[in-house]
Amino acid sequence: MPELIKLDHQFLVHIGLGHLDVDQQNTILNKLYRVLEIRMGQAVATSLTKNERSTLERLLEEGNSEAAQSYMERVIPDYAFVARTELEFIASVVMESVRRGEVVVSGQGKADD
Amino acid sequence: MTDLVPAPHSWYVAQVCDLVGRDSLSLRDRISRRARLSNSYATRLVEDPAIICIAGERGSGKTTVLSAAAAQLSAEGHLVIPPVRPEFFAAAGSLIPSVVAHLRTTLREDWPVKGGKGSDAEIRINRKIDRTLRQANLISYGSARESSQLRADEQAADLSLAAYADSDFLDNWRELTAQVRARVAKTSKGSKDAVIVIPVDDPDLSPGTLHQILLDLRLITSVDGVVGIACLDLEEARSELADAYRRSYKQSPSRLLTSRVVDAQIAKAFPDDSRVSIGGLDTEDRLSFKALDLPLPSIEKLCSGYAIGEHHRRDTVASVLRLPRTKSPSPYARALPSNPRDLRALAYRLSTIPSDSPTSVGQVALELCRIAVETGLKQSGATDPELWPAGKPFEVLDPIDDLPNCAVRYDEIAIRAVAHGQHDLPGSKDDDGSMLIKVGFDSGVEAHLVRRGDKAETIQRLDPSLTYALLLIREFSHYYGVFHVNISGSTPVRGGDRSSSLMLVRLDGKPTDSRFLTAPAWEAFYDYFVLDEALRDLVSNGTAPHNLTDRRLVIEAYFIDFCRNIVSVQMQRTPARDPSRVSTAVRAEGSAHARRLLDRELSKLFREFEKCLDSEESRVHGADGIRGDDFWEWIEVGIANMCHDRLLTPHFIEKLMSHRSRTLDKRGRLQAANTALSASLESRIKASIDERWVSSLIELVHGLDEELGVILLASHRAALETVERGRRRLLGEAAITTHSEIPQAEGVDADFKVALAALEQIESEARSAALG
Numbered sequence: 001m002p003e004l005i006k007l008d009h010q011f012l013v014h015i016g017l018g019h020l021d022v023d024q025q026n027t028i029l030n031k032l033y034r035v036l037e038i039r040m041g042q043a044v045a046t047s048l049t050k051n052e053r054s055t056l057e058r059l060l061e062e063g064n065s066e067a068a069q070s071y072m073e074r075v076i077p078d079y080a081f082v083a084r085t086e087l088e089f090i091a092s093v094v095m096e097s098v099r100r101g102e103v104v105v106s107g108q109g110k111a112d113d
Numbered sequence: 114m115t116d117l118v119p120a121p122h123s124w125y126v127a128q129v130c131d132l133v134g135r136d137s138l139s140l141r142d143r144i145s146r147r148a149r150l151s152n153s154y155a156t157r158l159v160e161d162p163a164i165i166c167i168a169g170e171r172g173s174g175k176t177t178v179l180s181a182a183a184a185q186l187s188a189e190g191h192l193v194i195p196p197v198r199p200e201f202f203a204a205a206g207s208l209i210p211s212v213v214a215h216l217r218t219t220l221r222e223d224w225p226v227k228g229g230k231g232s233d234a235e236i237r238i239n240r241k242i243d244r245t246l247r248q249a250n251l252i253s254y255g256s257a258r259e260s261s262q263l264r265a266d267e268q269a270a271d272l273s274l275a276a277y278a279d280s281d282f283l284d285n286w287r288e289l290t291a292q293v294r295a296r297v298a299k300t301s302k303g304s305k306d307a308v309i310v311i312p313v314d315d316p317d318l319s320p321g322t323l324h325q326i327l328l329d330l331r332l333i334t335s336v337d338g339v340v341g342i343a344c345l346d347l348e349e350a351r352s353e354l355a356d357a358y359r360r361s362y363k364q365s366p367s368r369l370l371t372s373r374v375v376d377a378q379i380a381k382a383f384p385d386d387s388r389v390s391i392g393g394l395d396t397e398d399r400l401s402f403k404a405l406d407l408p409l410p411s412i413e414k415l416c417s418g419y420a421i422g423e424h425h426r427r428d429t430v431a432s433v434l435r436l437p438r439t440k441s442p443s444p445y446a447r448a449l450p451s452n453p454r455d456l457r458a459l460a461y462r463l464s465t466i467p468s469d470s471p472t473s474v475g476q477v478a479l480e481l482c483r484i485a486v487e488t489g490l491k492q493s494g495a496t497d498p499e500l501w502p503a504g505k506p507f508e509v510l511d512p513i514d515d516l517p518n519c520a521v522r523y524d525e526i527a528i529r530a531v532a533h534g535q536h537d538l539p540g541s542k543d544d545d546g547s548m549l550i551k552v553g554f555d556s557g558v559e560a561h562l563v564r565r566g567d568k569a570e571t572i573q574r575l576d577p578s579l580t581y582a583l584l585l586i587r588e589f590s591h592y593y594g595v596f597h598v599n600i601s602g603s604t605p606v607r608g609g610d611r612s613s614s615l616m617l618v619r620l621d622g623k624p625t626d627s628r629f630l631t632a633p634a635w636e637a638f639y640d641y642f643v644l645d646e647a648l649r650d651l652v653s654n655g656t657a658p659h660n661l662t663d664r665r666l667v668i669e670a671y672f673i674d675f676c677r678n679i680v681s682v683q684m685q686r687t688p689a690r691d692p693s694r695v696s697t698a699v700r701a702e703g704s705a706h707a708r709r710l711l712d713r714e715l716s717k718l719f720r721e722f723e724k725c726l727d728s729e730e731s732r733v734h735g736a737d738g739i740r741g742d743d744f745w746e747w748i749e750v751g752i753a754n755m756c757h758d759r760l761l762t763p764h765f766i767e768k769l770m771s772h773r774s775r776t777l778d779k780r781g782r783l784q785a786a787n788t789a790l791s792a793s794l795e796s797r798i799k800a801s802i803d804e805r806w807v808s809s810l811i812e813l814v815h816g817l818d819e820e821l822g823v824i825l826l827a828s829h830r831a832a833l834e835t836v837e838r839g840r841r842r843l844l845g846e847a848a849i850t851t852h853s854e855i856p857q858a859e860g861v862d863a864d865f866k867v868a869l870a871a872l873e874q875i876e877s878e879a880r881s882a883a884l885g
Contacts, residue, residue, distance in 0.1 A: 017868055024865045031872040038879040041841030054622045057840060090875055097871035098864050104871065 007033055015091045016098055032090065039086045047076050117181040118405065121398060122174050122453075125167070128389045129182040132165045133191070133308060133340050162331040164341040166383035169391030172454025175344035177405065178391065179312050182342065190304030192297050194219045196312040199319035199326055208329035209282075212311055213246045220293065234296055241289040245282065287336040294338050313343045317350045324357050327382045343383070351375050393451025396442035400434060400449070404457040407464075412449065412456060415463045416481065419474040421593050430477050433588055433639050436646045437687040443642050444557075448485035448582040451492075459484050475517040475595040482519070482586045483509060489579025495562060500572070501525070507586070513597050521586055523602030527571075528560045528580060535617060536656045538667065549619040550760070552630075552671065553652055558584065558638070584638045592637035592740075615648075615675075620759060620806040626797055628754050630672070632679060633747040636739055640682050647678040647688030654693035662704045665762045666711065670699040672755055673714050680721045683744050684728065712768060719772040722748055726780070749777060749786035750793050757809045770816070791818045798825050803832035 007029050012018050017028060045053065052075050059068040072079050096104045118126060167182075169175045179196060187193040194215040197208065220238065290309055297303040311333065316326040327343075334341040354375045359365040366374075394402065400413040409415065416431035434446050450456050462484070466476045486507040490496050498505075506526060510518040535551040560580035562572045590598040616630035632644060655671040673695045681689040695714045699707045726748065753773065756766045777783040794814045798807045811829060815822025 017864060020865050028865065028868055028872070031869060031876075035872050035876045035879065037842060037845035038876060039845070041845030042879065042882065044845070045841055051622065053840070090872070093875060094868050094871045097867050101863070101867060103867065103874050 007036075011091075015095050017094075032094075035090055036083075036087060039090070040083055043082050043086060044072070044076060044079065047079075047082075117184060118174075118177055119403070121394070122178050122181070122391070125174075125178045125389050125391055126181045126185060129165060129167060129178065129342060130185050130189070132387060132389070133182075133186055133310065133342075134189075162334040162341070162382075163339065164330055164334050164343060164383060164387060166347075166388045167342065167344045167391065168347045168383070168388055169344075170346055170348070170452065172452040173391045173393065174453045175391060176314055177453075178389070179314055179342060179344050183310065183312050186310050190297070190302055191307050191310055192219065192293065192303075193310040193312070196314045198314050199316045199322060208313065208316075208326045209333060210246060212329075212333055213242060215311075216293070216309070217242045217246075220296075234292070238289070238292050238296065241285065241292060245285045245289050283332070283336070286333060290336055290339050307338075309339045311339065311341045313341060315345060316343055317345045317353055321357065323350060323353050324378075327378070331382060347379065347383075351379060354378055394453065394456070395451075396446035396449070399451060399456060400442055400446055402453065402456045402460070404453075404460055407457065407461060409460050409464050412460055412463075415460060416477065418468055419477045421474050421478070421589075421595060428593075430474060430481065430589075433585070437643060438646050438692075443639065444577075445581050445585050445588070445639070445642075447578050448489065448585050449578075450484065450488040451578075452488075455484070455488060472512070472515055472517060478589040478593075478595050479509065479517045479519060482582060482589065483507065485582035485585055486579065489576055489582040492576035492578045493562075493573070495573070495575060495579070500562065506583075510599065517596040518599070519586070519596060520599040520601070521583065523583075523600060523604060525563055525602070526560055526575070526583065527563045527603075528558055528583065535614075536652050538656055538664070538671070550668070551617040552615065552656065553648070588637050588639055592639070618760070621804075623804070625804070625806055626801060628797060629757065629760065630675065631747070631751045631754060633683065633743045633751065635682075635743065640686065643682050643686055643688060644678060647682070647692040648675075650688075650692040651675065651678065651696065655696040657696075657700065659700045660703065661699070661707060663762065665760060665765070666699060666704065666707045667696070668760050669711050669762070669765050670696045670707075670714075672761070673711065673718055676718055676752065677721065679747070680718075680725050683740075684725050708764070711765065715765070715768055715772065719776055723776055723779075726776070745782075746789075748773070749782065750790045753790050753813070754793070754797075756813050757806070758812075759806065759809065766813075770813075787817045791821055795821060795825065798829070802829055803836045805833070 009018065009025060012020065012025055012028065017025070020028065048056065056068060056071055056075075059065075059071055076082070093104055117123070167175045167178055176196075183193045183196065194212065195218075197211050197215060199208065199211075217239070220235075220242075293309060294307050297307040298305050311330075313326065313330060316330075317323050319326065330341045330343060333339060355371050358371050358374055365371075401411045403409065403411050413431050413434060416434065417429040419430045420427055421430055421432065422428035434443055434449075435441065436443050450459060459481070462480055463477055466473055466480065470476075490506075495501075503524065504522060506522050508520045510520055512518050535553040538550040538552055558577075558580050560575040560583065562575055564570045564572055586598060587604070589595050614627065615632065617627060618625045618629055632641075635641065651671070651674050655667070655674065659667055661667060674689075674693050677689045677695070678692055681687055695710070699710055702710050726745065753770065755761060756769065758766065761769070773786075774783055777786045791814055794810050794817075798810050798814070801807050807829060808826075811822060811825045814825055
């Protein structure tokens with residue numbers, strides 16, 4: 001099993017936001033999680049065929065997350081790499097924006113760009 | 114000689130005779146040879162009785178089989194004593210004296226010189242019988258419980274005498290039977306390997322003596338060449354043996370132990386390989402049943418003497434008992450009793466109803482139904498009045514307007530149709546395996562006894578015989594109108610009310626609704642039986658492999674054949690003459706000409722529809738013309754449910770709707786029909802609004818009602834978007850996890866503000882990309 005991505009205080013330190021107070025850190029992590037979810041969803045969805053998506057959805061709807069994860073590894077062998085790539089992209093936009101003191105227009109709406 | 118009785122009982126007779134003549138190498142013989150023991154001693158070591166059991170419930174024909182087998186065996190040269198009937202003899206409870214006495218009587222009838230001394234052999238046998246009879250009576254006396262009047266020493270002496278008799282009896286019995294068999298073998302009619310056959314009828318009817326009788330039978334058949342045949346109801350025997358076992362203990366043993374002991378007793382007395390089990394008659398045998406001792410025709414013949422129905426059809430009461438095409442018994446035949454005794458009673462009662470009275474047919478139909486319900490209740494084990502606190506489910510009442518009358522309570526009986534048997538239409542999968550069509554039909558029904566309160570609770574499932582009996586009442590009253598029925602509770606479900614099992618369709622890997630292919634909601638169930646019969650042919654031909662390039666042509670042909678059969682059942686209550694004509698022809702034509710064939714057949718179909726719609730006859734049967742109304746509804750709404758471009762080609766859909774419009778417009782019904790169809794399609798679409806397959810139905814609605822079509826299309830698109838968003842979210846969740854607890858918080862910092870804004874920007878862009 002690939003190493004899980006961990007969104008925690010250490011990650012925020014890594015992207016230069018370790019100095020925020022606890023409440024602010026939690027808010028940022030929450031938002032980060034939601035954004036990653038959306039971008040991962042798009043990335044994975046476009047990689048699967050119709051049947052593969054149906055199978056995966058069925059496993060998720062049944063609550064069988066372990067089977068869903070195994071299935072994903074099988075049909076998208078590099079999905080962990082995709083997840084890290086997405087996270088790195090998001091992290092880089094946030095870091096650059098914080099450095100500049102303004103939101104950087106990413107111009108990247110799709111995860112597979 | 115096995116034709117003494119009709120089938121299937123003649124087959125049972127043959128089984129019994131085969132078992133009697135069966136060769137067997139017994140353990141006793143092997144012990145006797147190997148260890149060189151006397152036969153007498155070997156018999157005491159190994160019991161080895163020879164008993165054949167004819168098992169069956171009361172009235173199933175056991176005695177008939179026993180009597181016929183006895184006659185057959187006698188004709189084959191065996192010595193068969195007359196059947197011993199323990200319920201009649203007033204002996205001390207032992208079978209043996211009766212058997213020995215019967216043997217003497219039987220032998221004497223064959224001795225050529227009556228009244229004279231007889232030959233030496235006959236004298237020896239007679240003396241032997243006397244001695245054996247004395248010993249048998251002593252044994253019987255010893256096991257009796259009536260000796261308490263004697264002094265103790267007198268009782269002891271008697272018991273000792275009985276014990277000696279017991280010990281000597283078997284040797285005497287063996288010698289006697291060997292002499293008798295040798296004598297029989299020498300006679301002109303005797304078989305070389307003659308056996309002595311001892312039939313015993315209904316030993317379980319003699320109170321409290323069954324156990325002793327079984328022991329006695331085992332004893333007397335343990336010698337070579339003696340075979341016992343016992344008739345009994347095994348379930349009742351089990352019950353009696355269990356009672357006797359429990360009574361023999363001061364403190365009754367547990368039910369489990371009792372049951373095990375009784376099972377062992379039965380298995381020892383009647384091993385499986387020596388049992389002939391008489392089951393109930395199958396439906397064909399019930400229809401052709403004729404009582405052996407009454408000069409009456411078969412049940413079917415009796416019923417066919419009463420005409421029923423009017424106008425174009427002259428049915429008889431028997432008409433609903435057979436299917437028109439194959440002539441096999443219809444499911445209603447299952448409502449008839451399966452027990453010969455009950456069938457005999459039915460035949461007798463039917464024969465007493467005069468045939469020339471105006472109410473005869475109603476009386477006969479009602480009597481048939483009454484006996485069918487009684488049988489059904491018995492088969493269901495539902496005769497206990499406590500199961501029917503509000504009253505019996507069926508009751509005959511006083512006539513109304515000279516028509517017989519009855520009451521049926523459906524308050525506690527729920528009847529529903531059940532479907533079985535589905536077959537794949539060939540080539541019904543898309544290239545990616547996403548489409549699957551199953552077709553089939555089986556109009557089985559199930560009835561349950563239900564307690565209705567806050568929640569309906571099933572108490573027990575009722576036997577099919579009762580279910581069909583209740584539907585038979587509806588058939589005669591509602592379709593033919595030959596007697597009145599006062600109904601309380603919900604009437605049985607109409608076939609059209611159930612979700613259709615005629616065609617199950619999967620699209621995009623998921624089941625769709627089951628309303629593509631429907632039949633009219635006929636009130637009487639015989640119509641469904643007839644349609645089922647037609648569809649058996651159609652399914653096997655309609656699902657055969659083909660070489661057509663577009664599988665929708667196969668579905669179109671199947672659809673046309675289905676409709677042809679519906680029309681035929683509606684008009685004639687028979688299937689179409691060639692139920693699968695179009696399905697077969699389209700495969701022979703090949704793709705090039707299939708289109709033209711289907712166009713022709715579709716036109717022909719609608720001409721049949723018109724003939725049917727205009728016919729009075731299609732409406733007259735069924736109370737209040739409901740039958741005709743249901744058929745109209747099917748034409749107006751039902752058939753259009755098939756119009757989906759994954760099932761039928763756009764060309765066919767267009768032609769179908771065009772024919773429909775023309776047919777209905779001619780009769781001034783088009784507008785109302787289109788409104789009804791739109792409403793029906795709208796409900797289907799809304800029930801599956803987030804499924805892609807409904808888009809074809811939306812197109813159909815758009816053709817009927819543009820405004821409604823637009824609204825449904827917008828709803829459908831919105832639903833799809835919601836599904837898509839949810840799907841992407843689910844997929845995202847599977848890829849990552851987090852260990853953070855995330856409560857909301859107030860308070861900002863410049864970096865915090867910018868970081869949050871950047872994330873919101875990314876989120877916004879991602880959502881836009883997802884919708885795009």
